[in-house]
Amino acid sequence: MNSSSFSVSWDNAVGESDFHRVTVANNVITQMLTIPKEKRVAVVTGLMDGCSYNVSAERERGCDSGERCLYDCDHR
Numbered sequence: 541m542n543s544s545s546f547s548v549s550w551d552n553a554v555g556e557s558d559f560h561r562v563t564v565a566n567n568v569i570t571q572m573l574t575i576p577k578e579k580r581v582a583v584v585t586g587l588m589d590g591c592s593y594n595v596s597a598e599r600e601r602g603c604d605s606g607e608r609c610l611y612d613c614d615h616r
Contacts, residue, residue: 557599
């Protein structure tokens with residue numbers, strides 16, 4: 541990884557899910573990643589150096605979202 545990327549991980553949550561959706565956003569971009577349910581980590585790339593980002597990871601089942609974990613990342 542370098543200054544334009546980072547990894548985010550999360551704990552296993554109780555309940556069924558089909559996949560995880562990781563959203564990375566600031567006032568300029570929004571990036572959404574779909575992560576297989578077996579994985580608990582995502583590598584986010586293509587970030588702008590010196591910017592702050594908000595990151596969320598959600599469990600998804602069908603069209604319903606599961607519990608959301610919010611992380612505020614001051615990526616510098």
